[in-house]
Amino acid sequence: xxxxxxxxxxxxxxxxxxxxxxxxxxxxxxxxxxxxxxxxxxxxxxxxxxxxxxxxxxxxxxxxxxxxxxxxxxxxxxxxxxxxxxxxxxxxxxxxxxxxxxxxxxxxxxxxxxxxxxxxxxxxxxxxxxxxxxxxxxxxxxxxxxxxxxxxxxxxxxxxxxxxxxxxxxxxxxxxxxxxxxxxxxxxxxxxxxxxxxxxxxxxxxxxxxxxxxxxxxxxxxxxxxxxxxxxxxxxxxxxxxxxxxxxxxxxxxxxxxxxxxxxxxxxxxxxxx
Amino acid sequence: xxxxxxxxxxxxxxxxxxxxxxxxxxxxxxxxxxxxxxxxxxxxxxxxxxxxxxxxxxxxxxxxxxxxxxxxxxxxxxxxxxxxxxxxxxxxxxxxxxxxxxxxxxxxxxxxxxxxxxxxxxxxxxxxxxxxxxxxxxxxxxxxxxxxxxxxxxxxxxxxxxxxxxxxxxxxxxxxxxxxxxxxxxxxxxxxxxxxxxxxxxxxxxxxxxxxxxxxxxxxxxxxxxxxxxxxxxxxxxxxxxxxxxxxxxxxxxxxxxxxxxxxxxxxxxxxx
Numbered sequence: 001x002x003x004x005x006x007x008x009x010x011x012x013x014x015x016x017x018x019x020x021x022x023x024x025x026x027x028x029x030x031x032x033x034x035x036x037x038x039x040x041x042x043x044x045x046x047x048x049x050x051x052x053x054x055x056x057x058x059x060x061x062x063x064x065x066x067x068x069x070x071x072x073x074x075x076x077x078x079x080x081x082x083x084x085x086x087x088x089x090x091x092x093x094x095x096x097x098x099x100x101x102x103x104x105x106x107x108x109x110x111x112x113x114x115x116x117x118x119x120x121x122x123x124x125x126x127x128x129x130x131x132x133x134x135x136x137x138x139x140x141x142x143x144x145x146x147x148x149x150x151x152x153x154x155x156x157x158x159x160x161x162x163x164x165x166x167x168x169x170x171x172x173x174x175x176x177x178x179x180x181x182x183x184x185x186x187x188x189x190x191x192x193x194x195x196x197x198x199x200x201x202x203x204x205x206x207x208x209x210x211x212x213x214x215x216x217x218x219x220x221x222x223x224x225x226x227x228x229x230x231x232x233x234x235x236x237x238x239x240x241x242x243x244x245x246x247x248x249x250x251x252x253x254x255x256x257x258x259x260x261x262x263x264x265x266x267x268x269x270x271x272x273x274x
Numbered sequence: 275x276x277x278x279x280x281x282x283x284x285x286x287x288x289x290x291x292x293x294x295x296x297x298x299x300x301x302x303x304x305x306x307x308x309x310x311x312x313x314x315x316x317x318x319x320x321x322x323x324x325x326x327x328x329x330x331x332x333x334x335x336x337x338x339x340x341x342x343x344x345x346x347x348x349x350x351x352x353x354x355x356x357x358x359x360x361x362x363x364x365x366x367x368x369x370x371x372x373x374x375x376x377x378x379x380x381x382x383x384x385x386x387x388x389x390x391x392x393x394x395x396x397x398x399x400x401x402x403x404x405x406x407x408x409x410x411x412x413x414x415x416x417x418x419x420x421x422x423x424x425x426x427x428x429x430x431x432x433x434x435x436x437x438x439x440x441x442x443x444x445x446x447x448x449x450x451x452x453x454x455x456x457x458x459x460x461x462x463x464x465x466x467x468x469x470x471x472x473x474x475x476x477x478x479x480x481x482x483x484x485x486x487x488x489x490x491x492x493x494x495x496x497x498x499x500x501x502x503x504x505x506x507x508x509x510x511x512x513x514x515x516x517x518x519x520x521x522x523x524x525x526x527x528x529x530x531x532x533x534x535x536x537x538x539x540x541x542x543x544x545x546x547x
Contacts, residue, residue, distance in 0.1 A: 173379035
């Protein structure tokens with residue numbers, strides 16, 4: 001029963017990415033290598049065919065990547081990008097999860113804050129970034145805000161839905177054995193909500209990556225956004241692609257690691273299935 | 275033979291059957307429950323249940339039997355009336371009552387042993403002690419060897435056995451069972467009913483049992499409280515005089531068993547559209 005539920009939750013929250021990553025990691029090593037070789041091979045052939053002068057081959061991209069690693073520009077860019085990303089994600093997780101759980105538990109919080117998160121989630125945030133710049137300038141604050149605005153709504157709304165979806169009979173069960181309200185929340189509601197909450201956290205972290213890159217492209221070019229726009233402007237397409245692919249891979253790895261952590265810490269029943 | 279007692283006027287607390295009465299452990303006085311200001315689930319229900327018996331609340335859907343059970347459990351507040359268990363008024367769940375849920379209500383992330391120990395965990399029993407107790411009751415319900423399995427690895431019947439072990443482990447005086455066998459298949463259900471009869475012998479407890487199955491009620495109960503729907507009220511109280519000391523299979527062929535089933539069916543068919 002719990003399995004059907006998680007599958008449904010993940011489908012409902014459109015968590016294709018992490019399912020794909022998980023599926024990929026579950027494959028035997030040989031197949032993983034084969035699928036990567038096929039992908040990069042196809043890329044190489046497409047790059048060699050010269051269908052677009054701005055599309056570098058795989059090898060060109062790879063050497064550019066190694067070059068940027070070697071001269072330290074990649075590391076410097078990531079250190080710069082990580083600052084608003086990490087601060088923004090910490091705020092989003094802290095506020096998003098607390099607000100979501102509070103809304104799930106208490107109707108008065110739901111009335112006050114749910115509409116805000118729903119509007120935030122529905123609004124095309126890229127359109128609001130100029131507004132943020134207008135108010136907060138081009139510094140760190142604006143970039144952190146961009147991350148928060150993209151990451152927080154999905155984290156908060158999923159946490160809220162997760163708490164609401166906890167089977168009422170589980171809570172009644174805890175109550176019938178004289179569990180206090182505190183025990184009900186700590187021993188039943190939060191663990192039962194954890195799978196769906198984590199689905200939201202993975203989505204939110206992925207959104208946070210979009211937010212920081214958007215901010216670095218639209219506000220002022222710094223970090224990885226600078227690497228992309230600069231190399232584009234001087235027509236070093238291999239370097240530009242290397243920067244883009246690196247941030248995509250980084251996001252995928254972070255989301256994959258999150259999933260591992262969730263299974264290891266919160267889902268003993270999934271672990272025992274292996 | 276069957277002693278059928280009409281319930282008008284109200285029965286005297288302490289029971290109306292012939293046996294020199296054990297004191298009532300549960301007393302229900304004037305209970306009404308109205309949902310949302312209009313749906314009358316229960317109207318002015320008076321009942322008394324004696325210690326050490328197995329009493330079934332039987333009736334068609336909508337007669338408020340689960341509502342009554344949840345009020346006795348302290349999970350629902352009545353609109354009017356009081357419930358006393360062991361002489362104390364019920365204001366919420368208490369240690370002398372344990373509930374067995376229709377949908378099992380097991381924690382999917384916890385092992386069989388931890389689920390069975392959950393009630394003790396809530397009471398703050400130290401983990402070594404509660405594992406010891408839980409292990410005993412897991413064995414009692416026939417699940418030895420499954421202590422470290424997770425609920426999704428068990429069949430429906432086995433899951434409900436965990437629910438039963440959890441309720442037994444807190445050593446309550448009254449076990450409140452809400453259609454405990456309705457979500458398991460027929461074969462498992464029969465086996466479960468036989469086990470429950472055996473369990474009654476070893477555990478000196480009072481069982482309050484909600485069911486919509488006439489056969490199940492007659493097979494298991496010392497007393498059947500028939501509820502009529504809309505509004506829910508007590509229509510009859512029946513003490514089936516079925517011998518339960520012999521082979522469990524004999525009961526289902528016993529003429530008193532068959533007659534009682536038939537009689538109850540004739541009594542409630544008018545409520546079934």
